Amino acid sequence: MMRLPRFQYFAPRTLKDAAGLLSHWGPEASLVAGGTDLWPNMKRRQFTPTRVIGLRGVPELHAITGSPSTGMTVGAMISLTALERHDGVAAMWPALAHAARLISTPPLRNMGTLGGNLCLDTRCNYWNQTLEWRKSIDFCLKKAGSICWVATSSPRCWAVSSSDTAPVLCAIGAEVTLLSTEGERRIPVTQLFRDDGIEYLNKRSNEILTAVHLPPNGGEWRASYRKLRRRGSFDFPVLGVAAAARLDRGVVVEARIVLTGVGSRPHEATEAAEALVGKRLDDPAAVATAVERAARLAKPLDNTDFALGWRKEMSRHHVAAAIADLAAAG
Amino acid sequence: MKLKLHVNGAKHTVEVAPMKRLLDTLREDLALTGTKEGCGEGECGACTVLIDGAAVNACLVPTCQVEGAEVRTVEGLASDGRLHRLQRAFLDNGAAQCGICTPGMMMAALALPKKSSLEQIRAGLAGNLCRCTGYMKIYDAVAQFLAGEKR
Ligand SMILES: Cc1cc2nc3c(=O)[nH]c(=O)nc-3n(C[C@H](O)[C@H](O)[C@H](O)COP(=O)(O)OP(=O)(O)OC[C@H]3O[C@@H](n4cnc5c(N)ncnc54)[C@H](O)[C@@H]3O)c2cc1C
Ligand code: SF4
Ligand code: FES
Ligand code: FES
Numbered sequence: 001m002m003r004l005p006r007f008q009y010f011a012p013r014t015l016k017d018a019a020g021l022l023s024h025w026g027p028e029a030s031l032v033a034g035g036t037d038l039w040p041n042m043k044r045r046q047f048t049p050t051r052v053i054g055l056r057g058v059p060e061l062h063a064i065t066g067s068p069s070t071g072m073t074v075g076a077m078i079s080l081t082a083l084e085r086h087d088g089v090a091a092m093w094p095a096l097a098h099a100a101r102l103i104s105t106p107p108l109r110n111m112g113t114l115g116g117n118l119c120l121d122t123r124c125n126y127w128n129q130t131l132e133w134r135k136s137i138d139f140c141l142k143k144a145g146s147i148c149w150v151a152t153s154s155p156r157c158w159a160v161s162s163s164d165t166a167p168v169l170c171a172i173g174a175e176v177t178l179l180s181t182e183g184e185r186r187i188p189v190t191q192l193f194r195d196d197g198i199e200y201l202n203k204r205s206n207e208i209l210t211a212v213h214l215p216p217n218g219g220e221w222r223a224s225y226r227k228l229r230r231r232g233s234f235d236f237p238v239l240g241v242a243a244a245a246r247l248d249r250g251v252v253v254e255a256r257i258v259l260t261g262v263g264s265r266p267h268e269a270t271e272a273a274e275a276l277v278g279k280r281l282d283d284p285a286a287v288a289t290a291v292e293r294a295a296r297l298a299k300p301l302d303n304t305d306f307a308l309g310w311r312k313e314m315s316r317h318h319v320a321a322a323i324a325d326l327a328a329a330g
Numbered sequence: 331m332k333l334k335l336h337v338n339g340a341k342h343t344v345e346v347a348p349m350k351r352l353l354d355t356l357r358e359d360l361a362l363t364g365t366k367e368g369c370g371e372g373e374c375g376a377c378t379v380l381i382d383g384a385a386v387n388a389c390l391v392p393t394c395q396v397e398g399a400e401v402r403t404v405e406g407l408a409s410d411g412r413l414h415r416l417q418r419a420f421l422d423n424g425a426a427q428c429g430i431c432t433p434g435m436m437m438a439a440l441a442l443p444k445k446s447s448l449e450q451i452r453a454g455l456a457g458n459l460c461r462c463t464g465y466m467k468i469y470d471a472v473a474q475f476l477a478g479e480k481r
Contacts, residue, residue, distance in 0.1 A: 002370035002389075004349050009394065039390045040371040056395065081384070105457025107438065108372050110384045111391070233456035234373065 002043035002130075010053045015060050015179065015210065018053055023181045023206040025051045031208060033077055033116035036108050041121060045131040046143065061115070061210060068092040071216040076115025076209050081106070083114055083165075093172055093214055095223035095242065099164045102227050105234055115209045118166055118176065118189070122159035122197045122264055123236060124303040126150060142198055150303040157197030158301050160261055166193070167242035167260040168225050170268060173215050178207040186213070193265035200264055221246050224325035226318045228261070230305050237261040238305050239298070239315055243322040245276065247330070252276045257290065257319065262298040262311075269294040272319070281327035287320065294319040333397050337362065338406030348394035353377045355393045356403060364404035364433045368459070375458030378434035379403050385441040385457070402440075404433035416440065416475045425471035427462035434458050439472040446476050 012018040022029055030049035032038050033056075041047050055061055055077055064086055066072035072088060083089060084100040103109055103117065126134070126149040127142050139145030141157045148154045169189040177186045187202070189212070194202055203209065215221075223244040229235035240260035246253045255273040260266045272294035279286035298315035302308050335342045337360060344359045356362045356379070368376030370389045377388040380402040407414035413421070416436050426432040435458050442454045451472050452465075460468060 003354075004351070004392075007349065009348055009392070011394075035390055035392070036372055036387075039392075043371060054395070104372070105375065106441075106454055107375060107378050107385045107387045107457045108390075111386050234459075 002040075004039065004042055005045065005048050007049060008051045010051065011057045012053065012055075013057050013059075015058055015208070018055060018058055019179060019181050019206070019208055021051075021053050022208060025053075027205050029053055031055060033113040034079065034108075034111040035116075036104065036112040037116055037120050044129065046121070046127065055115075055208070064088065066214075068218060069216055072214045074114055074212045074214065076211060077113050080104075080109035080112050080114065080117065084109065089214070092217045093168075093223060095225045095244070096165065096168050096172070096214070099168045099225040099227070099240075099242070102225070102237075103164045114165060114212055117163050118169070118192065118212070119201060119203070119209060120163045120166075122157075122200045123162045124150065124157075124159040124197065126303065127159055150301050157264070158303060159197030159200075159264060160301075160304055161193065161200065161263060161265050162236040162261060163266075164225070164227060164237055164240055164260070167240050167258040167266045168223065169212065169214075170258045170266050171242040171244040171256045172217075172221065172223050173244075173256070175213040175215075176209055177211045177213070178203055179210045180204065180206045180208070182206075184210075190266075190268060195263060195265045197264045220248075222326045222329040224322045224329065226322045226325070228306075228311075228314055228318055235305070239300075239311060239318055241294075241315070241318040241322040242266075243273075243319075243326050245281065245326050247281075250280055250330075252279055252281060257294050257322070259294065259298055259315065259319075261304065262300045262315065267297055269297050269319075272297070276323070281323060281330075287323050290323060291316055291319045331394070333393055335360075335393075335396060335401060336399065337401045338403060344393070346393055349392045351389055352379070352391040352393050352396055352401070353388035356388065356401075362403050362405050366430050366433060368430065368434075373459075374431075374434075375438065376431055376434045378437045378458060380437055380441060383441065385438045387457075402437070404436055407436065416472075419471040419475040420468075423467045423471035423474065425463060425467040431458055431460040431462075435460065435468055435472075439475065442472070442476060444476055444478070446473075448473065451476070 029051040061075040061077035090097040226241045228239040242258045245255040255276040257269040272290045275289040295316045366376040368374035
């Protein structure tokens with residue numbers, strides 16, 4: 001039976017109070033949104049904050065506002081179910097709704113939030129284990145240990161970025177607002193992530209992610225998302241490919257391809273996307289070049305599901321499929 | 331801490347640690363042992379209950395978060411010793427074997443829209459694992475229930 005460790009729980013009613021509590025308690029405290037990532041991690045004693053600040057009672061975080069012509073702002077506490085079912089979001093960026101629908105399971109999507117999905121802990125077969133399990137092989141770099149079990153001579157942790165919405169939000173050029181007692185700042189989602197399995201967010205420990213800003217889309221942009229996993233439900237992405245392109249009369253003007261599940265942050269395949277610019281989405285030579293370049297970027301390590309070689313091979317197929325989805329979306 | 335809970339239409343006051351899992355409060359403090367624990371970490375759906383009509387995993391819900399909300403568990407289905415139509419459908423179709431997944435399956439099924447297609451039923455129950463039945467009989471039972479068929 002997996003019980004939670006003891007801690008003090010706060011349920012602030014305003015953002016100001018939440019930010020105040022977070023800055024007061026510092027690293028001792030953890031925020032909780034839906035808890036679908038934090039509670040299991042606390043049960044396995046991966047994290048043992050002595051204070052937990054629940055964001056559920058903060059009304060400002062529960063709204064979706066805006067329109068396809070102005071762009072939309074999605075509050076951090078919007079559940080994945082609400083995101084997936086929101087007509088405006090689905091009309092403007094169907095790939096985001098699609099990615100949300102591929103996350104975990106229906107009951108977990110009722111609880112899990114968009115903010116929590118972006119701040120999701122990185123994952124690794126040697127990390128997502130109980131305390132006893134981790135202790136029995138000796139702890140790793142990510143917490144309390146001095147070795148990485150995946151790459152034993154590595155000085156860093158390679159735990160994997162596993163959020164399904166993050167690659168899509170990077171590809172479509174979304175932004176987030178971070179708020180603390182010192183003020184507010186707005187940064188592109190691509191800048192939220194760091195290539196480090198331990199310190200995987202460019203978010204100060206006193207900052208709350210309050211909202212996600214989706215750029216306007218009147219139909220000039222297309223986006224797609226492909227996810228690889230063992231089962232059609234429950235499982236995190238072993239590989240995720242998001243693609244987005246802006247077209248003018250059938251020709252790509254701007255494109256982005258973002259891979260997840262292959263590193264500690266979502267990886268933007270810039271050179272791969274460049275191969276598509278100035279070309280049509282069904283141009284076989286351009287697509288082949290993009291696929292080759294993107295696949296070269298996928299350097300998975302042996303710390304998630306499936307055999308390594310196969311995962312690498314599948315990155316080719318998934319990039320090709322994500323681009324084909326873009327072509328078909330027209 | 332004293333918490334006021336609404337479970338299956340009845341009011342209860344329980345004296346529990348606020349962070350006690352709803353799953354444990356139901357089973358240990360309210361003696362509602364119909365809700366099962368499979369994994370304790372969101373990986374199986376055995377603990378599924380409805381909170382304000384939405385299916386959630388009770389193993390990941392702190393009790394203090396449901397104060398003021400309407401909780402529904404499998405015990406809320408039958409009334410006056412008569413089975414709920416959903417339970418009857420499970421019985422008719424042989425949709426329960428060992429029974430561990432059954433309460434969670436039923437609560438997840440209750441949250442499905444009426445007239446769901448087989449595809450929608452499969453997607454809606456995709457958070458509930460069953461190690462016995464192979465799922466087909468469960469889908470049949472849920473389809474029968476949602477179609478409003480009586481036997
Ligand atoms: C069985 C299972 C399967 C899953 N499958 C998937 C999957 O396929 N794809 C996927 O992407 N995820 C998956 N998840 C993970 C998780 O359910 C989702 O990522 C969910 O969106 C997390 O949101 P939450 O609100 O529950 O986060 P929480 O658990 O509440 O928080 C997660 C982290 O984010 C921080 N945080 C939360 N909100 C904020 C905020 N507003 N500002 C700053 N920090 C914040 C918390 O402090 C914590 O560190 C799965 C989880 C389980 C248990
Ligand atoms: S990548 Fe290495 S250091 Fe990081 S969690 Fe896995 S085993 Fe630990
Ligand atoms: S016991 Fe809650 S999901 Fe398995
Ligand atoms: S009947 Fe045994 S787990 Fe479903």
